[in-house]
Amino acid sequence: MKRISITGGTGPATALTLVEAPDLEPAPGEVRIRVRAAGINRPDLLQREGRYPPPPGAPETLGLEVAGEVDRLGDGVTGVSIGDRVCALLGGGGYADQAVVDARHLFPVPDSLDFVTAAALPETLSTVFANVFEDGRLQAGDTLLVHGATSGIGVTAIQMARAAGARVIATSRGKAKADAARALGADLSLDAQADDLEAAIRDAGGADVILDMVGADYAALNQSVLKPGGRWCVIATLSGASAEIDLLRLMMKRIVLTGSTLRSRSADEKARLIRAVRQTAWPWVVSGQVRPPIDAAFALSDAGLAHLRLEAGEHIGKIVLVVD
Template sequence: MKAVRFRTPGGPETLAVEELPDPRPQAGEVLIRIAGAGLNRADSLQRLGRHNLPPGASEIFGMEVSGTIVEAGPGIDGFIPGDQVMALLASGGYAEYVAVSVGHVLAIPKGIGLIEVAGVPEVAATLVSNICHTGRFAPGETVLIHGATGGIGVFGIQLIKTIGGRVAVTASSDTKLEVARRLGADILINYEEEDFAKRMLAEGGADIVLDTVGGSYLAKNIEALAPFGRIMTIGMQGGPSGTLNFAALMKKKASVSGTLLRDRSPEQKTAIMAGVNRLVLPFLTAGAIRLITERVYPLSEVAAAHAHFETKAHVGKILLDCRQTD
């Protein structure tokens, strides 16, 4: 099969499509002929040599895919060859085939495109695990999302509104904030022109902060919280460390959690994907959540896709068509 790896850490130009052996499904796994694969921040970090793979994970890039089951390993119930599915992976998605635990696979809702749904598993699993599970979201609460127009932002705005929340977002331009407004965001903050913490306090504070920035935002995130607020840190674009003011945290009876999805145990991922199936897929089926795709690149143009991703100018997901390998 054709698959994407890299020989040395560096820029997008280090990515190469190579010929590798086809995977074989083991007990409890299905083999998927991949149609689409989603790009994620961890893919860029892996390419730069800044993201360690979980034990046993393939060096092939890609953490979310869509496609068609072509073979089922022993002990599989619920899926058969020919079923169209999406899947959450530790790695292996930038390829023609992948073998994956059946617990990390979901059927594609009717009416959703086979390629565009490749951008759902990682984003939906991140939101469900952080907002609904660990974050203990309750209807009526306010969620602040840093980054209005990336994959997490555009999907998160719609999901949180659909389950009864109020959404605040930050972005670097009014153009991006207008996209967020059209998707349903209630509070729009241009962080180049406005102190997001002061604005959030004026709006009653955030019950949950979904934070992709990390260290440099820690103090401001705490300041932005409502009493009993929760900070869910899922990225470190602003650095891995910051100063934690325990007095400020304790005064708000608040909490800070840091999570990674990629290295969670298979059992934890199965539980998270069950949550996606229960909490997200019905809204996709009903059309309450729209999938927003910036662009689809052929697998053979993976370097161009990564270069586009790193401009941070995209709205929604950037995807690969893994059927186009030449």
């Protein structure tokens, strides 16, 4: 098999190298996937830099989501056949032409969905569902505020919230990104570089749920614009992890503050989450309501260039590796 190895330094140009490795064999309960495409996610950058080590038992190879065909079954696997088109949530190992995964962590890929788009879904869809719909309890008629709205997570959250019948307020940096978020379905799309975010969100009625990837810089804003009983869901801290929280305001407004990661969850918990996603959100994918835009696709050997694109922060949607 071929896979990307972290071979030296932290910069993508020097750190990510295509190497050959022994073929993978699925353990009992696992399947092997002939990978056709792999999604790029911000945790991949952190792992490359040595700041996000894989959990015990996970592959050292980068990559948290893939799409392709099942080409080998481990003992005891049922309900899956060789040749099935699938995408999968991984604990690691996606930057390769083979991946093994717990058979419970698969999503079926319909014929109407290409592998590049399918590879952009498992990690993203699962993250949004776990935080916005489970922890955040977003309902039809609620207002979701999405910070970082043109990231891979952000564009998916916009589409999922709209599919569920919620309103969406989006924040992003620059007019082009604000226009893109609006085109994806945001009811109100704000430019963080030009607009008065607090005033605009308050004028729009505030937010029932916030999906926050920014962290410290927006902590005061979030506490201000959340409605009574609002849910503030933190999944990244791009502007810093230390923030001042007004506990009295949280008490008076009955704000619920949650935070989570996905990769470190147990195999059983991921299986439970994926069952829930397949039941509630996967039909939105099949119907075409949720199809995150692909910003760029790179060859597997150009994984370093894909990381540079993500680090630059100019992307709108998902960045994907294509495996030939």
